[in-house]
Amino acid sequence: DADVTQTPRNRITKTGKRIMLECSQTKGHDRMYWYRQDPGLGLRLIYYSFDVKDINKGEISDGYSVSRQAQAKFSLSLESAIPNQTALYFCATTSGRATGELFFGEGSRLTVL
Amino acid sequence: GQNIDQPTEMTATEGAIVQINCTYQTSGFNGLFWYQQHAGEAPTFLSYNVLDGLEEKGRFSSFLSRSKGYSYLLLKELQMKDSASYLCAVLDSNYQLIWGAGTKLIIKP
Numbered sequence: 001d002a003d004v005t006q007t008p009r010n011r012i013t014k015t016g017k018r019i020m021l022e023c024s025q026t027k028g029h030d031r032m033y034w035y036r037q038d039p040g041l042g043l044r045l046i047y048y049s050f051d052v053k054d055i056n057k058g059e060i061s062d063g064y065s066v067s068r069q070a071q072a073k074f075s076l077s078l079e080s081a082i083p084n085q086t087a088l089y090f091c092a093t094t095s096g097r098a099t100g101e102l103f104f105g106e107g108s109r110l111t112v113l
Numbered sequence: 114g115q116n117i118d119q120p121t122e123m124t125a126t127e128g129a130i131v132q133i134n135c136t137y138q139t140s141g142f143n144g145l146f147w148y149q150q151h152a153g154e155a156p157t158f159l160s161y162n163v164l165d166g167l168e169e170k171g172r173f174s175s176f177l178s179r180s181k182g183y184s185y186l187l188l189k190e191l192q193m194k195d196s197a198s199y200l201c202a203v204l205d206s207n208y209q210l211i212w213g214a215g216t217k218l219i220i221k222p
Contacts, residue, residue, distance in 0.1 A: 040121070042200065042214040043156070090155060100146040100204040104155035 003027045006091050006105035013081055014113050021076045021108045023091030031094045032074040033102065034058075034066060036087040043090070049074055081112040115139045117213035119201050124219045125191055133186045133199050133216045141206020147175050147186045148200040150215065156200055160186070188218075196220045 004025045013019050023032065034046040045058030047066040055068055063085060067075045078085055088109050092102040117137045125131040137145070144163040148156040162168055162177035162184060174187040186199055201213040 040214055043202075043212040045209070100144055100202060100210050101158045101161065102156075102210070104157070106155055107153075 002106060004091060004093055004103050004105040006089075006108045008108060009106060010109045012111045012113065015082055017081050017112075019078045019081055019110065021089055021091075021110070023074045023076070023105055024072050025091075025093045025103075025105075026072065027093055027095075027103060028071075029093040029095050029103070030071065031096070032068070033092045033094075034064075034074070034076045035090045035092065036060070036085075037090060037107075038087050046076065046089075078110075081110075083112045086110060086112045115203075115205065115211045117201055117203060117211055119199075119213045119216045121214070122217045122219065124221060125188075127191055127193060127220055127222050129191050130187065130189050131191060131218065133188075133201075133218065135184045135186070135201035135213060137182050137184070137201070137203045137211070137213075139203045139205045139211050142179060143204040143206065143208060145175075145177055145184050146202045146204070146210070147184075148202065150198045150200060152197070159199075191220050193220050193222070 007022045030051050033048045035043045044060050046064050049055045049068045052068050065077045088107050090107050091105040094102050119135045147159040149159050150156040160175040167176045172189045177184045198215040198217045200215045202210045
């Protein structure tokens, strides 16, 4: 089993629908991240969390919200999906503040029609 | 602003050597990271440099010059499975990772 698991792996939805992407990890890491990846733009940070009570906005948080239900679980929600949120979404974890070695989930491909 | 530049795409021949460059301008520096990402898959960590010089790990090596804001990833004895995107990322003064857009490496037989 993967150390960082994302569900769903693929989702097609319609404009205006609410959608949740879930992430769970078995690495025991405190730090979790949500990124989106678009062709030619690289990885962009949406939200990150250093522990259950510490959640922070990234560079592109508008239109998204998150919930850290437990150390191992970090969910990303799109309250009202729009077509330009069509992207590949990655959850990632890391063990500490001073490390850039991230462990990524397999990705969730979201298409908003 | 913060910026990381790397070539969009490179082509190389199986068995050859390729060097992928990365230049950066960031608010502070706490390390430079290279990741490999096969199409449709998650990025995976390859290497880490925080001091100037060369770090070697099997067929892959990574070099850093902090004074020049420059790094490269060197891949030797290229194999078809090395066809992937290679992402350069810098950990800035706030310990946030700043990502380049990635270099797509195409290996030809």
